[in-house]
Amino acid sequence: MGFARLELHELRIALMSALYGSSGSHAARWATHMRAHLSHRGSKVAETPDSPLGVMGHRRWPKVQTSTGSFDPEGGAAWDSGAALVLSGWLRRTASGATEPQALLEEWHQLGVELLASLEGDFVLAIRDGERFYLVRDPLGARTAYFSQLGGCFAFASEVKALLALPGHPRRLRAAALAQFLTFSFVPGSGTMLEGVSEVPAGHFVSYDERHGVRTERYFHFEHSPASSELEPENSPDTWVKRFRTTLEHAVAERSPSGGPIGVALSGGLDSSIVTAEVAHQHPGSVCTYALHFGAEYPHELEFARKVAQRCRTQHTEVEIRPQSFLPDLRRMIWSLDEPSGDPITMPNFKLAEHMRRDVRFVFNGEGGDPVFGGPKNLPMLMQHVYGGIERGPGFRERAYLASYRRAYEEIERLLLPEWRETLDRERDLEGLITPFFAAREPQGFLEKLLAINIRLKGAHLILPKVERMTAAFGITPLSPLFDEKLVRLAFQMPGRMKLAAGVEKIVMKRAYAEQLPLEVIKRPKSGMRVPVSFWFRGELRRYARSILSRRAVRRAGWFDPERVQQLLAYRREDLPGRHGLRLWMLITLELWRRIVLEGERP
Secondary structure, eight states, rough: OOOOOOOHHHTOOOOOOOEEEOOSHHHHHHHHHHHHGGGGGSSSSSEEEOTTOOOOOOOOOOOOOEEEEEEEOEEEEEOOOSSSEEEEEEEEEESSOOOOOHHHHHHHHHHHGGGGGGGEEEEEEEEETTTTTEEOTTTOOOOEEEEEEEEEEEEESHHHHHHHHHHHHOOOOOOHHHHHHHSSOOOOTTBSSTTOEEEOOOOTEEEETTTTTTEEEEEEOOOOOOOOOOSSGGGSHHHHHHHHHHHHHOEEEEEESSSSSSEEEOOOSSSHHHHHHHHHHHSTTTEEEEEEOOOOTSSHHHHHHHHHHHHHOOOOEEEEEEEEHHGGGHHHHHHHHHSSSOSSHHHHHHHHHHHHTTTOOOEEEETTTHHTTTTTTGGHHHHHHHHHOOOTTTTTTHHHHHHHTTTSSGHHHHHBBOOOHHOOEEEEEEHHHHHHEEEEESSEEEEEEEEHHIIIIIIIIIIIIHHHHHHTTTEEEEEEEOHHHHHHHHHHHHHHHTTTEEEEEEEEEHHTTTTTTOOOHHHHOOOOOOHHHHHHHHTTHHHOOOOOOHHHHHHHHBBBBBBHHHHHHTTOOSSSSSSHHHHHHHHHHHHIIIIISSSSSOO
């Protein structure tokens, strides 16, 4: 089955691909519902032939040529008399091997699930083999895949909204999700905000047939850290620096489209600056960088971003984001995410993507430096691990880790109404999400255990999905080379002293690009993109917040204590210190999500 190549003007309005399908005799009818609710993902459709076993499909763009080969950012479909395969996104192989859907299907017949160990990239893969379905999510979670069991059938899609479009699918909040969202600002693991909807974890596949039901299995493992001796030449600091530089060079090269300008989201921090330096080195004169800020009166990193852009000779643009510019699009952003947005930077990133689409189709980012190579947020946990300072009862590490997110973990009992507090089992619903990481035999190092949590939870359920959804909303393909599979494996092979030591974070990254970046960028402490929500909720967003979180609205939702919400709106800090602005942002986006998803309001 052939696919028409999109013209340039179509590419400007077409969005990222999506995948959908189901088992059962009504699969074709269900596919119609899901396809209609994924139309924002593109205008081209490929579906396997109708059968009682299912219909799968996607929406696509043409192939992209890179210096190391080519990739198809929108995948494809293939089938034969016994099986069918649909790929959404793009993939590559760890060794030589074809990536076309038809070739993958032929190898599947020979290797089965063993084929998955050779796949890398940003993709979701669905396979129907006889009466069994397989739903595969890429190793690090750049793309999303959800599934439900409805009426004795198995249904799956890249976005939750496609599943909710199925006749009779419930729209009910999953009880544990409230406390999890308040703790993390996202929902980690296979659970979602919704009862009856599950997410495929990154690096896993889900299989389904009527006899065995749903089974989940992991195929991507990166935690094995072979013992290393500092006396061996291959483990010297210079060797690790060289290996990091070479691996990142390759990660950028195999993602870089040839021809046309390339974008980089440049905050001025170390991670995005390193990616900018490498992209500019490989594509001199054709790189556009973009830095966002919130106005001269608020803290920003524009000075550092300018120095990097000047050093790397990029075409640099600064984009100012104000509440009046993003409020009209806040509901649309939440609809695009399918989830509430607990991280305030999500909305500015959404507006930045809207601006970038005028110039570029592919945008690199610096996401991944902290979770993969040891950012400074690991320091409090390491200090507590080494020196103590808190009561060391059962689960003390889990509680300390959850508190380190500095969201609303300590606020849960104050916020939730009694009927919701009674459904919460902290050991099962919160601490229990972290225990398997600390109890695992590998990795052995405590820093590496923290990194594994950050990669598999925050990376796969917040950072990468957020980036993909926010850029896909404007037809942009995000490229995250610091989340490259080979770089992740490398991070867990190198000794901890090359990542974080003596209070200095991401040591190997700084040494690898010390000569390519301004010294101020290499030496400066991490500050992060600070969204001034605390100022906004006492100024520009005050009236909006009080409207969305009015007593009437909070009572209608029936989740939170209206009086406690009013105390947060009034910034009463004396009874419980904390990040009031961040908590208000979480509550506002949660309320908007409730109205759009649970009540069916228009975005």
